[in-house]
Amino acid sequence: MKISSYxxxxxxxxxxxxxxTSGHATTNPEDKQSAKIMQLEQRIVELExxxxxxxxQSKLPSSLKPTxxxxxxxxxxxxxxxxxxxxxxxxxxxxxELSNIAExxxxxxxxxxxxEDLSEEINNSIKISGxxxxxxxxxxxxxxxEQFRMHHLSLFFTKQFDNKIKFFSEIEYEDTPKLxxxxxxxxxxxxxxxxxxxEAVNFDxxxxxxxxxxxxxxxxPAGIWSEDHYPPFVPTQERPLHIRKIFPQLVDGLSLFGSTxxxxxxxxxxxxxxGNGESNVSGKKDLNSSKAxxxxxxxxxxxxxxxxxxxxxxxDNNDSSNNEAEKFSYGYHLKFxxxxxxxxxEYAKADLHFDNTLEDYKSEGYYSQFxxxxxxxxxxxxxxxxxxxxxxxxxxxxxSVFINYxxxxxxxxxxxxxQDSQDELMIEDYSFYIFSIxxxxxx
Amino acid sequence: xxxxxxxxxxxxxxxxxAFWLSAPICAQQMVVVVNVDNTEIITPTIIKQIYSxxxxxxxxxxxxxxxxxxxxxxxxxxxxxxxxxxxxMASQSDWSNRYVKNTIKNKVKIKPHKLVAKFVSIHKSxxxxxxxxxxxxxxxxxxxxxxxx
Numbered sequence: 001m002k003i004s005s006y007x008x009x010x011x012x013x014x015x016x017x018x019x020x021t022s023g024h025a026t027t028n029p030e031d032k033q034s035a036k037i038m039q040l041e042q043r044i045v046e047l048e049x050x051x052x053x054x055x056x057q058s059k060l061p062s063s064l065k066p067t068x069x070x071x072x073x074x075x076x077x078x079x080x081x082x083x084x085x086x087x088x089x090x091x092x093x094x095x096x097e098l099s100n101i102a103e104x105x106x107x108x109x110x111x112x113x114x115x116e117d118l119s120e121e122i123n124n125s126i127k128i129s130g131x132x133x134x135x136x137x138x139x140x141x142x143x144x145x146e147q148f149r150m151h152h153l154s155l156f157f158t159k160q161f162d163n164k165i166k167f168f169s170e171i172e173y174e175d176t177p178k179l180x181x182x183x184x185x186x187x188x189x190x191x192x193x194x195x196x197x198x199e200a201v202n203f204d205x206x207x208x209x210x211x212x213x214x215x216x217x218x219x220x221p222a223g224i225w226s227e228d229h230y231p232p233f234v235p236t237q238e239r240p241l242h243i244r245k246i247f248p249q250l251v252d253g254l255s256l257f258g259s260t261x262x263x264x265x266x267x268x269x270x271x272x273x274x275g276n277g278e279s280n281v282s283g284k285k286d287l288n289s290s291k292a293x294x295x296x297x298x299x300x301x302x303x304x305x306x307x308x309x310x311x312x313x314x315x316d317n318n319d320s321s322n323n324e325a326e327k328f329s330y331g332y333h334l335k336f337x338x339x340x341x342x343x344x345x346e347y348a349k350a351d352l353h354f355d356n357t358l359e360d361y362k363s364e365g366y367y368s369q370f371x372x373x374x375x376x377x378x379x380x381x382x383x384x385x386x387x388x389x390x391x392x393x394x395x396x397x398x399x400s401v402f403i404n405y406x407x408x409x410x411x412x413x414x415x416x417x418x419q420d421s422q423d424e425l426m427i428e429d430y431s432f433y434i435f436s437i438x439x440x441x442x443x
Numbered sequence: 444x445x446x447x448x449x450x451x452x453x454x455x456x457x458x459x460x461a462f463w464l465s466a467p468i469c470a471q472q473m474v475v476v477v478n479v480d481n482t483e484i485i486t487p488t489i490i491k492q493i494y495s496x497x498x499x500x501x502x503x504x505x506x507x508x509x510x511x512x513x514x515x516x517x518x519x520x521x522x523x524x525x526x527x528x529x530x531x532m533a534s535q536s537d538w539s540n541r542y543v544k545n546t547i548k549n550k551v552k553i554k555p556h557k558l559v560a561k562f563v564s565i566h567k568s569x570x571x572x573x574x575x576x577x578x579x580x581x582x583x584x585x586x587x588x589x590x591x592x
Contacts (some may be wrong), residue, residue, distance in 0.1 A: 209500045265488055409532040
């Protein structure tokens with residue numbers, strides 16, 4: 001074994017022994033393990049420098065470094081008789097040093113395996129992550145108070161079973177939920193507020209770049225905002241008006257997805273899915289026998305800094321959330337970035353057909369968002385339109401301006417102002433603002 | 444006259460100090476490295492695809508193990524600017540966003556550059572970026588891209 005390997009082994013061995021003697025077993029929580037690993041890694045780097053420094057200072061002749069046996073034979077053949085006496089003393093000293101290093105190397109070899117084992121254990125353990133946000137909201141409407149809102153606390157639990165199988169879940173606590181039972185043994189609730197919602201719980205089988213399966217509950221793969229909506233990573237707390245109103249928020253079912261490079265540097269990502277469909281009661285059963293199906297395609301081109309153009313299709317022959325209407329939705333989306341300037345736009349439309357054709361209607365919505373980012377700042381504007389029912393008046397237009405300040409990659413301060421106007425003359429324009437703090441709680 | 448001269452001298456020192464403080468940002472030559480046994484043809488375009496999570500398998504079918512430097516490491520800023528045309532902070536936010544969206548494809552590990560060098564030298568499927576002087580010291584590494592600043 002070469003001297004560089006000894007050094008490496010020694011560092012790992014020493015690090016592991018430090019870890020072992022610190023009293024932290026692998027049964028400790030994951031965050032402690034991660035913290036310890038980080039300390040170990042730092043210690044490895046420090047020790048590596050130290051060992052290199054010590055080796056330089058030991059003035060060990062380069063010919064003595066390989067092995068104890070080589071060391072003796074090489075020295076004997078190169079020095080004369082007088083020098084041999086002096087060198088034999090040096091050899092004795094160096095042999096002792098080498099012996100020590102060899103002993104440590106043996107321990108370190110074990111340490112390498114242990115380190116790899118520990119790393120694998122950490123990788124395969126359940127990981128907890130999340131995000132939280134606090135808002136201060138006010139509006140121009142009379143009688144509506146300005147208020148603080150503890151909007152989201154979302155926790156993600158993920159586990160990588162092996163290279164191919166993964167578990168993912170998200171539990172959202174919205175508006176600091178509180179449930180309190182009556183103290184009479186009846187089991188009835190005395191008080192309830194807020195919302196606890198399992199927004200995602202699914203298993204992935206990642207077979208290849210082209211072919212993957214997901215089973216469980218997941219956000220509907222539709223357009224951009226449906227999946228890409230997490231407060232620490234989007235510029236506004238308020239989502240565009242049509243989001244979740246044309247395509248459902250969630251799918252309970254199965255998804256097949258993947259990506260292919262059909263021309264060098266041109267990618268097509270696909271996601272097809274089948275699920276229970278949108279219903280007021282979900283998670284346990286389907287309210288009807290028909291299944292909803294959908295498909296989303298994204299074309300990623302090597303233009304500008306990022307460029308994505310895509311479409312979504314969705315069909316449910318018995319939409320339980322809309323009086324068993326036959327619902328067909330489709331949409332287009334585009335996102336591109338050139339240096340500090342990002343444009344994001346989505347269009348979506350739904351056709352709903354009822355048994356009584358007089359009840360048929362269409363919903364339509366679109367928005368365009370412009371974001372300019374410089375240093376830690378983001379400035380933007382969004383124009384947003386939504387028509388819930390085309391047979392009635394009620395088209396809402398919204399103009400939004402926003403500003404973001406990223407304290408770091410996990411923590412963002414936001415300010416946003418929205419002004420709504422409607423076609424109906426009787427309804428006055430309405431404006432509101434939100435200041436928020438959002439934080440990503442993961443690594 | 445004396446007081447004016449002293450003031451000018453003070454400003455000159457301040458200017459030099461500011462220049463000195465800003466210099467290290469441009470001083471580090473970064474390189475992208477893979478394991479010496481990796482026989483793939485790796486172009487800057489492929490590296491960009493990997494680091495923007497568009498590609499997560501090597502042509503051999505092996506899953507890519509991707510290393511990033513910590514966000515505060517100057518090398519991360521240089522790499523992100525040169526390859527992705529965004530800041531280190533924005534690139535890390537992208538990884539976090541992919542993680543919570545559950546669309547992340549690559550296995551990403553954030554390690555200091557010395558450990559990136561070690562791990563890439565051990566794992567055949569790994570890719571990372573480190574300062575040139577570290578890459579030159581570490582055995583079993585192959586430099587596949589020099590990052591122009």
